[in-house]
Amino acid sequence: MPNSDQEIIQRILAGEKRAYAELVNRHKDKAMTLAMRMLKSRQEAEEALQDAFVRAFKALPRFEWKSSFATWFYRIVYNVCATSLGKRGEEIHYSLDDEESLVHVELTSDDYIPDLQFETSEVQRIVSEVIQNLPPKYTSIVTMFFIQEMSYDEIVEVTGLPLGTVKVRLFRGRSLLRNALVERFGNDFDGVTMFKDFDDKKESVE
Amino acid sequence: MNHLSVEQVFRYVDGTVQSAERQQLEEHLSYCSRCRREIDLQKNLGRVAQKLPLVKPSARFTERVMTSVLPKSQPTWVTKIINNLGNMFAMILVLGVLGYVLFSPSLKIQTQSSQPSQYSEALKTFSGFYEKFSKAMTTQSAQLTKGVATNSSEGGTKILVFTLVCLIVLGTLDKFVLQKKIRLKS
Ligand SMILES: [Zn+2]
Numbered sequence: 445m446p447n448s449d450q451e452i453i454q455r456i457l458a459g460e461k462r463a464y465a466e467l468v469n470r471h472k473d474k475a476m477t478l479a480m481r482m483l484k485s486r487q488e489a490e491e492a493l494q495d496a497f498v499r500a501f502k503a504l505p506r507f508e509w510k511s512s513f514a515t516w517f518y519r520i521v522y523n524v525c526a527t528s529l530g531k532r533g534e535e536i537h538y539s540l541d542d543e544e545s546l547v548h549v550e551l552t553s554d555d556y557i558p559d560l561q562f563e564t565s566e567v568q569r570i571v572s573e574v575i576q577n578l579p580p581k582y583t584s585i586v587t588m589f590f591i592q593e594m595s596y597d598e599i600v601e602v603t604g605l606p607l608g609t610v611k612v613r614l615f616r617g618r619s620l621l622r623n624a625l626v627e628r629f630g631n632d633f634d635g636v637t638m639f640k641d642f643d644d645k646k647e648s649v650e
Numbered sequence: 651m652n653h654l655s656v657e658q659v660f661r662y663v664d665g666t667v668q669s670a671e672r673q674q675l676e677e678h679l680s681y682c683s684r685c686r687r688e689i690d691l692q693k694n695l696g697r698v699a700q701k702l703p704l705v706k707p708s709a710r711f712t713e714r715v716m717t718s719v720l721p722k723s724q725p726t727w728v729t730k731i732i733n734n735l736g737n738m739f740a741m742i743l744v745l746g747v748l749g750y751v752l753f754s755p756s757l758k759i760q761t762q763s764s765q766p767s768q769y770s771e772a773l774k775t776f777s778g779f780y781e782k783f784s785k786a787m788t789t790q791s792a793q794l795t796k797g798v799a800t801n802s803s804e805g806g807t808k809i810l811v812f813t814l815v816c817l818i819v820l821g822t823l824d825k826f827v828l829q830k831k832i833r834l835k836s
Pocket residue numbers: 652653654678682683684685686
């Protein structure tokens with residue numbers, strides 16, 4: 445069984461600083477995915493992530509096990525990315541439209557819901573594309589929820605947003621995703637089944 | 651009962667509905683295929699979203715983090731020499747050839763025994779200057795090697811001494827550049 449984050453951190457704090465590489469390797473891909481979805485640029489995401497890892501290393505002696513290392517670390521990643529977005533003039537912190545209730549989020553329920561072949565790489569590609577293109581304030585929370593598999597409470601801890609806002613943003617993000625997908629395939633039923641054949645050929649789409 | 655609200659759909663899919671509400675929702679789902687389809691869609695969507703390929707940072711990412719995190723170790727003189735072995739070898743080679751050209755008597759013969767042509771005239775002018783220069787160098791290095799050089803290996807010793815002197819001069823210059831006492835670029 446591989447070492448836990450806790451064991452690695454204990455080794456680092458005991459002076460074995462090189463062990464930090466293990467921690468970086470363990471978390472970099474998921475964290476990079478979050479940074480990439482928030483910043484929409486590979487280079488900026490990578491810079492932000494490196495910055496976050498350096499900050500985390502320096503702050504490690506002050507880390508108390510009030511949460512998992514991942515939650516604590518994502519808070520740093522989220523804040524670094526939020527700062528970058530702020531410099532660009534894209535604010536993702538609490539804003540007035542978060543006050544709007546879920547009434548304003550509507551599923552296009554009356555549409556015909558297509559029989560989507562979820563295992564096809566085509567559907568996967570489109571889901572990935574839609575999530576990537578959601579506004580940062582939605583995609584950050586959608587990503588934490590799905591990729592990092594965080595609970596609402598953990599997302600609250602990472603973002604510092606009120607629970608209500610987290611829920612609204614998550615539901616809204618998921619609704620946008622759902623509607624985009626239905627819109628894409630709703631009127632194109634043949635198009636969906638057509639992709640079945642490509643199932644095995646296109647394994648991974650970068 | 652009405653169709654499920656957006657929030658109810660998500661809470662049902664996420665498994666965060668309370669048991670009383672759950673019963674109510676399940677009753678509706680038992681006869682409403684539209685809501686069942688919505689639930690299926692959201693379940694599948696969640697499953698796909700969870701398994702999407704991750705974005706990977708570039709290959710040397712961890713290495714870069716580690717270099718900015720670990721204290722930089724001062725290289726010892728041994729590692730400095732090893733790191734510069736290639737440079738030193740190249741320098742010795744170049745200086746050796748240069749020394750050979752300057753001090754070898756066999757090369758002078760060629761410049762003198764050529765047919766008259768524009769090219770050889772130019773060569774003669776050059777070799778005149780060259781001879782003066784090399785004589786001056788020879789006297790200087792003869793003074794330098796006084797008492798060390800023997801007659802038989804005079805040429806070789808000259809080359810060796812020339813190479814060493816140049817190495818010392820270049821080495822000192824290099825050190826100054828490294829210490830930023832001399833700036834090559836602004
Ligand atoms: Zn219904």
